[in-house]
Amino acid sequence: xxxxxxxxxxxxxxxxxxxxxxxxxxxxxxxxxxxxxxxxxxxxxxxxxxxxxxxxxxxxxxxxxxxxxxxxxxxxxxxxxxxxxxxxx
Numbered sequence: 562x563x564x565x566x567x568x569x570x571x572x573x574x575x576x577x578x579x580x581x582x583x584x585x586x587x588x589x590x591x592x593x594x595x596x597x598x599x600x601x602x603x604x605x606x607x608x609x610x611x612x613x614x615x616x617x618x619x620x621x622x623x624x625x626x627x628x629x630x631x632x633x634x635x636x637x638x639x640x641x642x643x644x645x646x647x648x649x650x
Contacts, residue, residue: 597638609642 562570564586572582593611596603603611618634 605643607643607645609640609646612639612641613637614639 568579568583568586571577571586572579575582575585593603597611597613601613605611614637616635616637619632620629621632622628623630
């Protein structure tokens with residue numbers, strides 16, 4: 562399922578136009594992003610936890626030349642599903 566499919570599903574579930582469902586989906590995603598930026602974590606009960614994770618700089622290898630190279634530090638997001646979500650899979 563992609564974002565367009567999600568918007569269609571929300572519109573059908575709520576019996577609302579796609580434009581209104583798109584605004585709702587965008588609002589949820591924007592607030593998850595804001596929560597991660599502000600708090601570093603977003604917990605959705607029964608669904609799961611989004612947690613900001615920092616990766617330290619490290620040494621790696623260029624896959625083409627096999628030369629050692631430094632990989633810069635980065636930030637990513639991990640998702641841990643809730644038990645309720647896992648049981649529905």
